[in-house]
Amino acid sequence: MSTENEIKVALIEDDNTIRESYVYLLSHAEGIRVVSDFSNIEDALKKIAQEQPDVLLLDIELPGISGLDALPKLKKLLPNTYILMLTVYENAQHIFRALGTGASGYLTKNTSPDKIIAAIHEVMEGGGPMSANIARLVINSFHRSDTSPLTRRETEILEHIAVGKSRKKIAEELFIDLETVKSHIKNIYQKLDVHSKEDALKTAKEQKFI
Numbered sequence: 493m494s495t496e497n498e499i500k501v502a503l504i505e506d507d508n509t510i511r512e513s514y515v516y517l518l519s520h521a522e523g524i525r526v527v528s529d530f531s532n533i534e535d536a537l538k539k540i541a542q543e544q545p546d547v548l549l550l551d552i553e554l555p556g557i558s559g560l561d562a563l564p565k566l567k568k569l570l571p572n573t574y575i576l577m578l579t580v581y582e583n584a585q586h587i588f589r590a591l592g593t594g595a596s597g598y599l600t601k602n603t604s605p606d607k608i609i610a611a612i613h614e615v616m617e618g619g620g621p622m623s624a625n626i627a628r629l630v631i632n633s634f635h636r637s638d639t640s641p642l643t644r645r646e647t648e649i650l651e652h653i654a655v656g657k658s659r660k661k662i663a664e665e666l667f668i669d670l671e672t673v674k675s676h677i678k679n680i681y682q683k684l685d686v687h688s689k690e691d692a693l694k695t696a697k698e699q700k701f702i
Contacts, residue, residue, distance in 0.1 A: 499616055502545035503529040504536050504562075505578070506554050510601070514549065514578075514608075521609045533557040533565075541569050547612050550595075552579040552586060560589055567594035574615040578608070584629055592694065597621040597656055620656025627655040640701040641683045649676050650702050654693055 501518055503526070505511040511529055518526050527543040530536040532555050540548075548570065552559040559577065566575060574596040579586070587598055596615050599608065600623045611621035622630065640647065652662045659677070663670045681687060684695045696702045 498523055498525040499547060499612060500525055500527045500543065500545045501547045501549065501612060502527055502536075502540055502543055502573075503549045504531075504533060504554065504559065505529070505549070505551045506531045507551075517605050518609070518612075524609065524612060531555075533559070533562040537562075537565060537569065540566075544570065545573055547615060548573050548575045549578045549608075550575055552577060552581050552590075560586065560593070563590065563593040563595060576611060576615060576621065578603075582625060582629065587626060587629065591620075592690070598626050599623050600626065614658070617658055617660065619658035619661060620653075622656045630655055640699070642680060642696075642701055646676050646680050646683070647702055649673060650680055650692065650696055653677075653689060654696075654702060 501524055503511055503514055503518075505514065508531065511531065515526050515529050518524050527545050528536075528540060530540070534556055548566065550559045550562075550566070554562075559579070563575065566573075575594060576597040576599060577590045577595050578599050578601060580601050581587075582600060590598055597611060597620045599611055599621065603611070603623050607623075614621045642650065648666070649662055652665070657665070659670060659673045663673045666673075680692055684692050684701075686692045686695055693702075
């Protein structure tokens with residue numbers, strides 16, 4: 493029986509066996525309901541807006557329009573949906589393009605079922621889940637500049653944001669309260685002259701502040 497509190501999930505994956513496995517897995521996970529699944533972007537674009545899923549699991553390599561090329565269209569169609577990439581690709585170009593055009597997280601297909609389920613819950617709480625190897629690649633792509641206007645703590649918080657951690661998670665890991673994290677993020681935005689997490693990360697990466 494479905495409830496109002498269930499997380500509505502949709503999938504776009506062209507491999508029938510993999511897609512059916514995910515549907516089975518998620519359909520039996522507590523608090524999650526699979527509302528639709530598609531094998532290609534074209535079919536999804538025709539129907540997915542009717543479902544308005546909370547979370548969309550999106551493959552990159554698809555027949556026709558790729559998952560990366562479809563991201564802007566999907567975000568326009570589903571502005572309130574969190575999109576998690578679920579793919580075999582682990583290169584920086586794909587990762588940053590996905591995160592820069594609307595993806596809220598990036599998981600590889602060898603991610604365990606439990607972690608996929610946890611990632612769906614995490615993204616709903618404001619996090620940006622990534623597989624451990626993806627998070628390492630993101631961190632290693634940054635080479636810090638000595639001219640950064642950010643304090644050491646602000647830089648630390650921005651690095652946590654870069655690998656998808658929520659404000660609550662950052663507060664817990666740094667042993668500070670949530671309001672302090674929010675205050676630091678406000679200062680980061682002011683110093684970088686930005687108004688969103690995405691712009692802060694883009695500016696910080698371009699200027700090599702993280």
